[in-house]
Amino acid sequence: MDFDWTDDDVRYRAELRAFLQEALGRDWRGYDKTDHGAYKAAAGEFCRKMAEHGYLTQSWPREYGGQDASAWRSAILSEEIGSPYGEPRGSQYMNVNWIGPAIMRFGTPDQKAYFLPRISAGDVTWAQGFSEPDAGSDLASLRTRAIRDGDDYVVTGEKIWTSHTAIAEWIFLLVRTDADEKRSKGISVLLVPMDTPGLTVHQIPGVAGEGAFSNPVFTEMRVPVANRLGPENGGWAVVRYALAFERIGVAHYRHAENQLNAVARAANARGLGDDPAVQAKLGEAWEAIEAARLLYYRVVDLRAKDAPPSADTSIARVAGTRAYQLVADAADLVLGEYGLEGVGRSRFNLTAGITSGTTEVQLDQVATKHLDLPRPHVGA
Ligand SMILES: Cc1cc2nc3c(=O)[nH]c(=O)nc-3n(C[C@H](O)[C@H](O)[C@H](O)COP(=O)(O)OP(=O)(O)OC[C@H]3O[C@@H](n4cnc5c(N)ncnc54)[C@H](O)[C@@H]3O)c2cc1C
Incomplete structure (x- = not known):
């Protein structure tokens, strides 16, 4: 089993990093979302630049404005674009990850012709x-x-x-x-x-x-x-398809890793780097990040092989949430309550266990699939 990236992938990552630094600036600290007009304009400008370079919808088929890039290329893009300061594509990450693919799969020829070129040009928000x-x-x-x-x-x-x-x-x-x-x-x-x-x-x-x-x-x-x-x-089939793409469309482990590195720097700066309790907490968060990374990669591998979405997506998502939560705990220990504010607080640390399916519900799905249990009873 070889977990290494190919030379091509390494070159692609370096190219992408250079593009992101050029497009966003080395010290990008997120958009000011209180000014909606300015936020929309800045995210739109960034997406159009991505589109011009062929990055925005690279994993889409060529006939819909993509590059037929492999699922691994998309994973690298998610890792590199991941920032504790926010998502530089704004809400357009959803267009690329699941709205566009759902339209490709279920749309009429007119819907495809209208929406897909707009999404792949970075020109529409959902x-x-x-x-x-x-x-x-x-x-x-x-x-x-x-x-x-x-x-x-x-x-x-x-x-x-x-x-x-x-x-x-x-x-x-x-x-x-x-x-x-x-x-x-x-x-x-x-x-x-x-x-x-x-x-x-x-x-x-x-x-x-x-x-x-x-x-x-x-x-x-x-x-x-x-x-x-x-x-x-027949909308339920559309939703299930879309959500399977949504759940690991963001490299949560990479956001969490960026934050944890900042917490470690803060620990050293405060003379806490050699404190055994701090080391244990940061080590635990690192372990969770690595576990999440490998679980996400397993789902990427399935996707690269065109396998249908499975409960593995839920396992990966739960691991990503756990990584965020342990990083938040580490930040609290090193920097005090609200410590993550100082190292780029992401709303994901607060909400990752709720959005696009709560942790409990994802765990229900895992238990149902892997432990031969009946589906839980919900509602009427
Ligand atoms: C940051 C963020 C962004 C969001 N953006 C959107 C958006 O753009 N569009 C949108 O439509 N929604 C959005 N949501 C809503 C999100 O999808 C819902 O909050 C989520 O699906 C949970 O639903 P709920 O809040 O009604 O909680 P409930 O479903 O009422 O759940 C309450 C609690 O009960 C638990 N629970 C419920 N059912 C079960 C079960 N079967 N087994 C075990 N435990 C269970 C849950 O885990 C949870 O802890 C967003 C949420 C967040 C946090």
């Missing part, structure tokens, strides 16, 4: 409208209703914890198109412009930063049937 006040982990119980009326759906309901709405032009929206089917069978996906009449966005103040979350409300919002992605009542 939000993800999945969770509802009573449908988070149990997403299949969602109630936002879409009733067919001629060539339109009329949508009424609400979403919650929706990120990126302050900068998004489109929302990837899960709706219930069959009210008699209570769970996953009656769900469809609609691709909806954010300026559609009947859509009102309420911002939610919170720990993850102003404007980080919102509560979009839909009041008799009309959406053309032509904007449905995939079959009517």
Whole structure:
């Protein structure tokens, strides 16, 4: 078994590093997200540069504006672009990782022709409208209703914890198109412009930063049937496909490693580097990061071989969350409470165990798959 990168991969990583330093500057410390216009413009400019260099959608097929790059190239890109100061692509990382691939797989020729070139040029921003006040982990119980009326759906309901709405032009929206089917069978996906009449966005103040979350409300919002992605009542297959890509689309272990290196430098600067308790804590965090890295690589390997998504994705994701949490503990020990603020606090340290499926739910999936247990009972 050989875990080394090829010479080509090493060259590619060096090239990518040089590009990132040039495009972002050596001392990039994240975007100021309080100014939504400036944030959107800066992230857009960066994505367009990535697109010009062929990096933005490199893993996509050439016919859709990609380079047919291997899953390993994407993994290297995720590692290099990972920063404790944020995601330089802004919300466009979602376009590349799962919205584009879902459109490629389930879109009509018109939808592909409209959306994919815009995504691969770095010209469009999306939000993800999945969770509802009573449908988070149990997403299949969602109630936002879409009733067919001629060539339109009329949508009424609400979403919650929706990120990126302050900068998004489109929302990837899960709706219930069959009210008699209570769970996953009656769900469809609609691709909806954010300026559609009947859509009102309420911002939610919170720990993850102003404007980080919102509560979009839909009041008799009309959406053309032509904007449905995939079959009517067949949206669950689209979501499962999209989420499998989303869960390891970010190299969480690499963010955590960057933070841990900063904590170690701080420990040395404070004369704590040789404290056995500090060493044990930092060592534990390092071990968790390495374990997460190898588990992510296992999923990358499956993807490189075109194998279907599996429970391995959940195991990797849980390991990534554990790495973040142990780094946060290490930072608390070395720098005191809120210590991560000083070394580039990422909201991932706070929220990694919740977003795109909580740790508990991922562990349910792991137990069901690997320990021959029945699926847990949820909802009605
Ligand atoms: C940073 C961040 C960004 C987000 N962005 C978006 C976004 O852009 N769009 C969007 O739609 N949503 C978004 N979310 C919402 C996220 O998807 C939900 O918070 C998540 O799915 C959990 O749902 P919930 O909050 O309703 O918690 P609940 O589902 O109510 O869960 C509450 C608790 O119960 C536990 N639990 C629930 N069911 C089970 C079970 N079967 N077995 C064991 N334990 C269980 C959970 O693990 C959790 O600890 C975001 C969340 C965060 C933190």
